[in-house]
């Protein structure tokens with residue numbers, strides 16, 4: 001019945017849209033109104049089209065025999081009686097929160113499993129007032145549905161968990177919008193997935209406040225963003241901007257590699273005053289008077305005049321480029337007065353203004369102004385700073401000589417990809433202090449408008465293709481008709497293209513990896529300081545990353561952040577987590593590993609091989625693992641220097657031909673998945689049967705099976721000792737193997753040889 005209603009609503013919405021497109025607006029107001037209707041209907045249609053899978057997944061029966069159904073969206077009949085309650089509505093809360101100890105007025109909670117619009121399973125929890133109050137407060141909700149979903153093969157893309165959200169996750173998802181919420185939790189505790197559901201919840205509950213400003217989700221790398229990108233659309237939310245910290249500047253492609261030392265210095269808060277000093281360095285006072293010969297008159301610019309002009313410009317508190325007109329005007333006034341005096345005129349304000357305008361165009365005057373207060377761009381400022389030891393020595397006194405040396409590059413200006421990821425927050429810091437160059441502001445506006453026009457046309461084209469209206473409508477004309485009224489490109493698109501955009505809420509995933517300078521950049525994007533910060537201090541692998549949440553947040557919101565902790569590991573089975581827990585205790589003996597919700601009966605194994613056979617044996621083992629599990633996805637996590645060789649050997653052993661029958665995005669698109677991929681730049685990284693990754697690349701991802709090569713080298717190469725190994729060990733959902741040549745790290749002693757674990761799940 002619910003699906004019939006869904007289909008009917010889709011048909012009605014499509015028809016209404018078709019009608020709206022046929023209408024012609026006869027004045028601006030009418031066009032605007034129609035566009036607003038179109039926007040609303042398109043959004044509604046997108047939502048109705050995205051919720052087919054698992055439309056309804058829950059039912060609540062109260063003691064007074066009221067029945068309600070919980071699902072992905074709200075659906076009502078023609079008399080507005082609710083048929084389905086949106087999972088985010090307050091009325092749906094008991095579905096996630098009720099416990100045997102605290103059932104409220106619930107008599108029964110039912111989890112419903114649906115496949116292809118058919119109910120394939122139900123799982124009931126009956127609550128009676130006699131339930132023990134201490135009973136099962138920490139028990140799992142909808143255990144059967146939860147365990148079924150956790151044991152499924154990974155598809156290479158994260159799925160939503162709307163049907164099986166657990167109480168501790170629900171508390172995070174529904175936490176109020178304001179302030180900074182930190183979600184600390186071990187690997188696999190659902191931090192990422194809870195944060196994404198929180199984004200959907202906030203957009204639903206605070207739509208008025210968030211619709212215009214938007215929500216930003218930041219993750220560690222582009223592959224990770226691809227891994228999670230389907231979750232919000234599957235919850236009917238498409239207006240969220242997903243990006244990485246490294247890609248926050250629309251025009252910067254930070255693909256240059258970086259030394260660990262340089263990344264640490266660039267991420268340090270001491271860089272903020274260095275950049276401020278570099279900007280101030282370009283607001284110069286001449287040592288001696290500057291003589292100028294202008295239109296037959298000899299003029300002199302005294303250092304004191306320049307100092308006064310600079311003080312005035314600085315007092316304006318505008319960024320450097322935007323304060324330049326103040327400086328210029330002051331200097332030109334000094335010169336104009338001199339000029340009029342020298343030519344014996346008694347000058348009034350109008351004469352001074354005229355003379356100023358004339359002098360502004362004099363090449364010599366322009367050259368002096370450019371010398372004393374040049375228009376600067378952030379890339380220019382940073383390139384100069386990093387390539388001039390002298391400038392670094394004057395601006396970066398707080399850094400020691402080794403740190404300054406780490407910053408220096410000579411080749412910036414000539415390179416196609418001059419920037420590293422750690423440069424991005426510095427470029428942003430510089431851009432903030434410099435402001436828009438006056439004439440570039442107009443250029444930037446023109447660029448934005450051109451981008452909006454392109455997005456409008458694309459949007460209209462997509463819309464018309466999707467609607468199949470049955471009559472010819474030209475996408476360009478649709479876009480043109482709406483132009484000038486309001487843009488049809490989404491808030492997310494516009495926000496992503498604009499460095500100065502500020503968001504209503506920002507979610508930062510793998511937040512422990514951000515450097516202090518990156519935090520400055522992120523916090524600037526959210527003046528309301530409404531943020532959800534998700535991470536695990538025990539998983540910090542970046543050298544410049546966080547050692548405590550207080551250290552990260554106190555500089556920005558001291559004493560004004562709250563923390564929730566997730567304690568249950570949904571990803572990693574107990575057999576694997578036992579091994580990972582031993583490594584965790586070497587990071588910090590005080591740290592508690594998260595509790596796994598399931599066991600698989602499959603023990604992790606370790607295989608020692610001679611060095612010369614390492615690559616070949618890895619290929620053989622991986623090929624065996626893949627054969628054992630026809631549907632599974634596997635990751636080989638290896639030290640960076642071995643990755644390419646392992647990939648080559650695997651390609652040879654497995655063949656590079658694509659394979660059919662793999663689930664996931666590649667299969668859905670009809671394209672067979674490739675067998676092997678290398679690294680996260682490989683477009684097949686998420687779809688291949690096996691992918692070879694470094695620990696950095698594997699962050700936040702998960703695989704059915706993981707083979708770790710040379711764990712001891714992973715520890716030795718890591719900026720944070722055993723942390724990288726801990727991250728690698730916690731990626732599998734089913735099986736874990738270790739291949740090594742020398743001794744294993746002590747914490748892994750006792751992991752048995754392969755051969756005694758079942759090959760099939």
Ligand SMILES: Nc1ncnc2c1ncn2[C@@H]1O[C@H](COP(=O)(O)OP(=O)(O)OP(=O)(O)O)[C@@H](O)[C@H]1O
Nearest residue numbers: 161164165166187188189190191192193570571700
């Ligand atoms: N309530 C739940 N129901 C079903 N699956 C869940 C639930 N919570 C988490 N999961 C699954 O557990 C896995 C781990 O979740 P997620 O990636 O969000 O963890 P994480 O805490 O971000 O891990 P890491 O710190 O290792 O990146 C995912 O496959 C997720 O879908």
